[in-house]
Amino acid sequence: MFSSRSSRLARGGLVAALACAITAGVAPTRTYAAGTDNLVYFPTFAGASTMLDRNGSADIITSSGRVHQRILRLTAGGFRQAGSAWAKPKLNLTGSFESQFKVYLHHTTPGADGIAFLVQNDGPRALGGWGGGIGYRGIRDSVAVEFDTFQNSTDPSSNHLAVVLHGNPDVHAAVGEPSIPLYGRPFWARVTYDAPTHDLRVYVQSLRAGAEEELALETKVDLAAGVGASSAWVGFTAGTGNLYSKQDIYSWMVQTPGA
Numbered sequence: 231m232f233s234s235r236s237s238r239l240a241r242g243g244l245v246a247a248l249a250c251a252i253t254a255g256v257a258p259t260r261t262y263a264a265g266t267d268n269l270v271y272f273p274t275f276a277g278a279s280t281m282l283d284r285n286g287s288a289d290i291i292t293s294s295g296r297v298h299q300r301i302l303r304l305t306a307g308g309f310r311q312a313g314s315a316w317a318k319p320k321l322n323l324t325g326s327f328e329s330q331f332k333v334y335l336h337h338t339t340p341g342a343d344g345i346a347f348l349v350q351n352d353g354p355r356a357l358g359g360w361g362g363g364i365g366y367r368g369i370r371d372s373v374a375v376e377f378d379t380f381q382n383s384t385d386p387s388s389n390h391l392a393v394v395l396h397g398n399p400d401v402h403a404a405v406g407e408p409s410i411p412l413y414g415r416p417f418w419a420r421v422t423y424d425a426p427t428h429d430l431r432v433y434v435q436s437l438r439a440g441a442e443e444e445l446a447l448e449t450k451v452d453l454a455a456g457v458g459a460s461s462a463w464v465g466f467t468a469g470t471g472n473l474y475s476k477q478d479i480y481s482w483m484v485q486t487p488g489a
């Protein structure tokens with residue numbers, strides 16, 4: 231009895247700490263000066279519903295617990311879910327850009343399967359397979375940056391990033407293993423793309439006080455060639471399988487250098 235009560239108290243403390251962490255005003259690093267062009271600017275997802283196409287399990291909801299804000303919930307903690315969300319304006323892939331997003335993957339432990347940041351030319355209804363497909367398997371004209379929390383047979387670990395071409399998560403074009411946990415703790419991610427050199431970088435940063443941004447993956451990939459077009463829809467996918475989780479985006483921005 232006592233231990234169950236204290237573990238409840240401990241959990242309550244953890245939830246409160248996470249609530250503070252998620253709302254803490256940790257400004258993400260940005261490459262371009264303030265005032266450059268924001269293709270996507272969702273500090274929260276309040277008012278975002280008309281600017282975001284959502285498919286499958288993805289929805290904009292009000293988060294529960296101590297933090298009440300509008301978030302993008304890609305999977306809702308059910309079995310075998312797949313969800314996707316795409317910004318209405320297309321992203322020019324012949325130019326450079328960067329995107330920052332605040333992620334919280336949580337619920338039961340262990341959870342599965344992860345989320346992906348995608349550029350794709352299949353359209354605003356694009357949605358791929360559940361489970362290890364992370365909601366993008368089968369989206370052929372795409373380049374994915376996956377944040378994978380479940381080790382399938384072709385995966386290096388249950389805590390890795392990968393760049394994946396043509397919607398085939400069984401083949402990784404590049405892999406990174408961050409030092410921070412992708413599951414159970416919120417984090418910032420930043421994807422930068424330098425169009426002239428095709429340099430793609432993925433950074434992650436814990437929301438803990440004093441945490442520093444970490445370069446977790448760097449590779450060369452021609453995004454326009456990968457999707458077969460000079461512009462693409464940009465957004466997220468996620469999946470669950472026989473293990474499941476709630477997979478939430480709290481903030482999302484996409485910036486281009488501007489004129």
Ligand SMILES: [Ca+2]
Nearest residue numbers: 378380381382
């Ligand atoms: Ca996986």
